[in-house]
Amino acid sequence: MTAKIAYADVEVGTELPSRTFPVDRARLVRYAGASGDFNPIHWNERFAKDVGLPDVIAHGMFTMAEAARVVTDWTGDPGALVEYGARFTKPVVVPDDDAGAAIEVTAKVAKKLDDEARTVRVDLTVTSAGAKVLGMSRAVVRLA
Amino acid sequence: MALDQSFVGRTYPPSRPYEVAREKIREFAEAIGDDNPAYTDAEAAKALGHPDVIAPPTFVFTVTFQEAANVIRDPKLGLDYDRVVHGDQRFAYHRPVRAGDRLSVTSTIEGIKSLAGNEILDIRGEVSDAAGEPVVTVFTKLVARAAEAAEGE
Numbered sequence: 001m002t003a004k005i006a007y008a009d010v011e012v013g014t015e016l017p018s019r020t021f022p023v024d025r026a027r028l029v030r031y032a033g034a035s036g037d038f039n040p041i042h043w044n045e046r047f048a049k050d051v052g053l054p055d056v057i058a059h060g061m062f063t064m065a066e067a068a069r070v071v072t073d074w075t076g077d078p079g080a081l082v083e084y085g086a087r088f089t090k091p092v093v094v095p096d097d098d099a100g101a102a103i104e105v106t107a108k109v110a111k112k113l114d115d116e117a118r119t120v121r122v123d124l125t126v127t128s129a130g131a132k133v134l135g136m137s138r139a140v141v142r143l144a
Numbered sequence: 145m146a147l148d149q150s151f152v153g154r155t156y157p158p159s160r161p162y163e164v165a166r167e168k169i170r171e172f173a174e175a176i177g178d179d180n181p182a183y184t185d186a187e188a189a190k191a192l193g194h195p196d197v198i199a200p201p202t203f204v205f206t207v208t209f210q211e212a213a214n215v216i217r218d219p220k221l222g223l224d225y226d227r228v229v230h231g232d233q234r235f236a237y238h239r240p241v242r243a244g245d246r247l248s249v250t251s252t253i254e255g256i257k258s259l260a261g262n263e264i265l266d267i268r269g270e271v272s273d274a275a276g277e278p279v280v281t282v283f284t285k286l287v288a289r290a291a292e293a294a295e296g297e
Contacts, residue, residue: 002192021177034175035206060230061209065176065202072201077192078182078240081201085234085283136232 004076007118007143016074016107016122021066023058023092024100031062045096057091063103063133067126070105071139082119083140092128103128110138118143147256147263151221154253156214161246161274162207169199169243176200189242198240204247205233208269208282211249215267216286223263223288231264232285238278246274249282261290 028042037059040047048056064086072078094101103126110123119142126134173183181188182198189197216223241247248271255266269282 027175027177030175034172037206037209061202061205061233062176064233065178065200068201069176069178069180072178072180078180078201079192079194079198081237081240083234083236084201085232087232088230 002077003080003142003144005074005143007112007115007120010109010112010120010143012109012111014109016070016109018104018106019070019073021069021103021105022100023062023066023094023103024098025056025094025096027100028056028058028062028094031059031065035059035061037061053091053093055093055095058094058101058103060088060091063088063092063126063128064137066103067105067124067134067137068139070107070124071122071141074107075141075143080141080143081139082142083138085139086124086126086137087135088133089135090128090131090133092133101128103133107139113140146258147222147265148220149256151218151253152256156211156251159207159211159249159251161248164199164241164243164245164247166197166243169197169203172203172206173200176202186243194240194242196243198242201235201237201240204235204241204271204280204282207247208249208251208271208284211251211269212267212284212286215251215253216265223265227289228286229289230284231287232283234283236281236283238280241271241279245279247271247279248273254283263288 107124111121113119122139124137170184250270252268254268257264265286267284271280
C-alpha cells in the first residue's frame with residue numbers, strides 16, 4: 001500500500017478536498033446493473049411513491065461509494081482504506097429531470113489513531129439538497 | 145411480530161465462491177464514475193504494491209448482500225422482506241479485494257432487536273479468499289420497518 005499522503009503531514013482538522021457528485025436516473029440504472037441491486041425504489045417512480053417515498057431514491061451503497069472517493073482520491077491508493085462505515089439517515093431523492101441530484105461530500109481528519117501503523121480517522125459529512133444523508137460516516141486510512 | 149431471538153449467533157454455511165473478474169471491477173468503477181487507475185490498470189495497481197487491479201472499497205457489498213438476503217429470507221426467521229431497508233453499513237478491510245479473488249462469505253446473525261415497532265437485524269459477513277485467508281469483514285444493519293411506509297436507504 002502506498003498512500004501519497006504522509007502521516008507526519010496531517011493534523012487533526014486537516015481538510016480533504018471536498019467534492020460534489022451528480023446523480024441522475026441514468027446513473028442509478030447503471031449502478032443497479034453493476035451492483036445487482038434492482039430494488040425498484042431506485043428506478044421506478046410509481047413503485048417508490050407507492051411505498052411512501054417522495055420519488056426515486058439513490059442506492060445507499062451508491063452514496064457510500066461516492067463519499068469514499070473523497071478519501072481514496074486523497075490517499076491515491078484505495079488499498080490504504082482500513083475501515084469504512086456509515087449510517088443511512090436520509091434518502092438521496094433523484095428527480096426525473098435534467099439536473100438530477102447532487103451528493104456533497106466534505107471530510108477532515110478527526111483523529112490520529114496510531115503513530116506506528118500511521119492510521120488516521122477521517123470523518124465525512126455527506127449531504128444532498130441540504131439534508132445529511134449519511135450519519136456517522138467515518139473512514140480509517142493508513143498513510144505513508 | 146417479534147423475531148425469534150434464538151437466531152442470534154446463528155452462522156450460515158459459506159457461500160459458493162464468487163470469482164472477482166477484472167471487467168466486473170471496471171464495470172463497477174465506471175458505474176460509480178471513479179476513474180482511479182488502480183481499478184482498471186494492472187500496472188498502476190502494481191505500482192501501488194498490489195498484485196493486480198483492485199476493486200473499489202464498496203464493491204464487496206455486491207457479493208455479501210446476496211448472502212445477507214438469503215439470511216433474511218430464511219422463512220424460519222420470520223422477517224417481512226418487503227419492509228427491509230438498509231440501516232448501517234461498515235467494512236473492516238484486511239486487504240483490498242482484487243481481480244482473480246475467489247471470495248466466500250460466511251454470514252452470522254449478530255443481533256436482533258425490536259425498537260418502536262421496527263425489527264433491527266445485525267449481520268456480519270466474513271469474506272475470505274480461496275486460501276481461507278480473511279479479506280474483509282462486512283457489518284450490515286437491516287431494519288424491517290413497522291407496518292407504515294418506509295423511509296431510508
